Amino acid sequence: MNDDTTLLTAYGALDSAAVSDALDGLVLPPGLGGIRPVWGHRALVGFAAPVELAPGTPDPSSSGAHIATSAVATSGPEDVLVIAGGGRTDVSCWGGLLSLGAALRGVRGVVADGACRDVGEAREAGFPVYARATTPVTARGRLRQVSSGEPVRVGPATVARGDIVVADETGVAFVPRARAHEILRAAQAVARRESAIAEELRGGASLPDAMRDARLAGTEEPH
Structure with a gap:
């Protein structure tokens, strides 16, 4: 098992809250709320393949390829598309044909800082889509692609190609690959502390005794 696979497996055992706490503790941008699964699929972990969008019509000198298609075409089974759509919810930045194309390439899913459409088509393709909202409004004539594979901003985080994406029902966390x-x-330590507290609660400990901020932060060990 190579390092990439080992990393994704390990992060796959964690939730976005534990990863967010770890990022917070290391003075990095924490997780981001408001981006949620649009149909009932599993949690999502993979390497970021970023795409930046901006308002406006497509460049008439370009090949005419639709937004995000080049990123889909160059992504694979360990990747998660990250669409930096500026949080817009009045226009879709991801749709059914993109979901199908990505699913056929084995891409793990998409996290869109914006809206998506064609939820039923994503569900039919079995393709996980995380977005801020859904809308039937097309991107054609409303959004253009600025870059693919270059760093993007999603909320407080800068997301680069190969960073780790952790997404679930609670939210999304972005992990800089270098760290x-x-x-x-740090996230595994958070998960262990919370698991120990949960066991104590099930064993009859009082909530105030078991759940102390210093303990949750890792600065105090259990008695």
């Missing part, structure tokens, strides 16, 4: 092992260790 992935450090953040993983």
Whole structure:
């Protein structure tokens, strides 16, 4: 098992809240709320393949390819498309044909800082889509692609190609690849502390005794 696979497996055992706490503790941008699964699929972990969009019509000198198609065509089974759509919810930045194309390439899913459409088609393709909203309004004539594979901003985070994406029903966290092992260790420690507290609660401990901020932060060990 190579390092990439090991990393994704390890992060796949964590939730976005634990990863967000680890990022917070290391003074990095924490997780982001408001981007949620649009149909009932699994949690999502993979390497970021970023795409930046901006308002406006497509460049008439371009090949005419639709937004995000080049990113889909160059992504694979360990990747998650990250669409930096500026949080717009009045126009779709992801649709059914993109979901089908990405699913056929084995891409793990998409996280869109914007709206999506064709939810039924994504569900039929079995393709996980995370977005801020849904809308039937097309991107054609309303959005243009600025870049593919270059760093993008999503909320407070800068997301680069190969960063780790963790998305679930709670939200999304972005892990800088250069610090992935450090953040993983911190997130695993968060998960262990919370698991220990949960066990104490099930064993009859009082909530105030078991759940102390210092303990949750890792600055106090259990008695």
